Amino acid sequence: MSAAEETTGEDAPWGEVTPEAARRLLVAAVDAFAERGYHATTTRDIAGRAGMSPAALYIHYKTKEELLHRISKLGHERALSVLEAEADREGAAADRLAGAVRSFVRWHAERHTTARVVQYELDALGEEHRTEIVALRRRSDAVVRRIIGEGVRDGEFDVPDVPGTTLAVLSLCIDVARWFNARGSRTPDEVGELYAGLVLRMVGARRPPREPGAAR
Amino acid sequence: MSAAEETTGEDAPWGEVTPEAARRLLVAAVDAFAERGYHATTTRDIAGRAGMSPAALYIHYKTKEELLHRISKLGHERALSVLEAEADREGAAADRLAGAVRSFVRWHAERHTTARVVQYELDALGEEHRTEIVALRRRSDAVVRRIIGEGVRDGEFDVPDVPGTTLAVLSLCIDVARWFNARGSRTPDEVGELYAGLVLRMVGARRPPREPGAAR
Structure with missing residues (x-):
């Protein structure tokens, strides 16, 4: 699925970028x-x-790096x-x-x-922009x-290593961008539900969470 | 850390590639x-x-794609x-x-x-090579x-969705390549130990695994 197709989803992902030419x-x-990767792409390709x-293009973005920064920041x-x-x-905490x-x-x-662009092209950002994204x-x-931490404090979770478990939870979620295939057998909602259950196990949640419908 | 530095580890990672010039x-x-990414790299850069x-270079590899294929396959x-x-x-099963x-x-x-190269440049492989890697x-x-599956069969694990949990376990491990920093606060062994514990929770392992020392 291309980014252009992604914009046909329920909310336009780059709707905040104006004017229309810049978007x-x-x-x-x-x-x-x-x-093709950031380095193999020229501003001529993009235009x-x-x-x-x-x-x-140069009316809206001074450099290719400015485009990457805008994408990464948003x-x-x-x-x-x-x-x-x-x-x-x-x-x-379990529900949240x-x-x-x-x-x-x-x-x-x-x-x-x-x-994928946001997660894999961080090294291509200039130092100031990279600091902002970090x-x-x-x-x-x-x-x-x-x-x-709140779950541990309230006795809901049992987590020996909170920073390490936080890192693992975010990593698991982020890597979905690498392997997810819109033509695959699982929908985004189904992967979200599967992963919510696995993450509650990772934190040793003492009771099952409420159903997603009930939590809303 | 560069690939060249990686070769200073305990086992030479590309030792099977001969002759030395090809390695x-x-x-x-x-x-x-x-x-720089596959597409932004030329054979001239590599040489x-x-x-x-x-x-x-052309004595050892006919094309840039052949190099990527060799890297990806190995x-x-x-x-x-x-x-x-x-x-x-x-x-x-828990120990394994x-x-x-x-x-x-x-x-x-x-x-x-x-x-990272192996995981993120799959799309750059030719069709035949990609089929082999898949x-x-x-x-x-x-x-x-x-x-x-063996853990579930033997009553050691409780896993409602074996294919989904397998996907999540591999994804968690693979994404280490994205965020791991050799200058960071955790060693490869420490991340391995943390993740082994989290994965046993993900599969609902009924007893703690043996210590890594005892398992060897």
Whole structure:
């Protein structure tokens, strides 16, 4: 599935990028980076995919790195807000952790083209931009660590190594972007449900979580 | 850590590639692909990194794709043999699964540069080569699925979805290649030990596994 197809989902993933020409260029850049890698993609390739001239591209983005930064920043912000929405709900830690995993997995499955670029091209960012993205990643880590820590404090979870388990939970969710296939046998929702159950086992949750329908 | 540095580990990872010039070219290709991506790397880059001429490269490899195929095939065969060695031991499924996770994680941490190329550049392989690699991946999947299935059969594990849990276990281990940092706070052995414990929870293992020392 291309990034362009992804935009046909329920919410336009790059709707915040305006004007329309800038949005089209960004969608084209996601596709090109995912297909050939950042270094093998030229701004000419990106402009061509968007049906525009290289000169038109430079009106919106000064460099190829600026495009990657924009994609990476928006991608990380989206993923973080998905996590935060679940973490900040009312309720038991088990329900919030299950909800966070379901949403985060769904995001990485539905937006797997974007997520691959976001996760695998970090080294191509300039130093200042990379520092900014690393800070966003630390915030995602802190959200999951906080839910797990609250579960331990409340006697819901049994976790000998909270930072290590946090790392493993996020890693499991993120890697969905690598292997997920829209033509495969599992839907994003099904993977989210499977993983929510596995993660509750990883944290030694003492009781089964509420059904996703009931938790909403 | 570069692939060249990785070769300073206890076992030379590309020792089976001969003659020495072919091995040096392969190490250079791993480094170049990991750093810039397959499509952005030229055979001239690879030859230059190996201190050789492009003409000398063509004596050993007809195309850039042949180099990627060789890397991918050897990488997958190594990872598979690591899994099989643990799966074929005597003993309880919990001990074998923990051993398989420890070894597979250690491989992906110690060889993370190689593993990234192997895992992220599959789409760049020609159709015939890709089919061959996919068959190796199915064998790795079958090894883990078999251990989990045996644990369920023997009443050691409680797993509602064996194929889904197998997918998650392998995904968790493979993603170590993405985030592992040789300068980070955890060694490959420590990540292997952490993950073995988490995976036994994922399969609902009924008793703790033996200590790694005792299992050897």
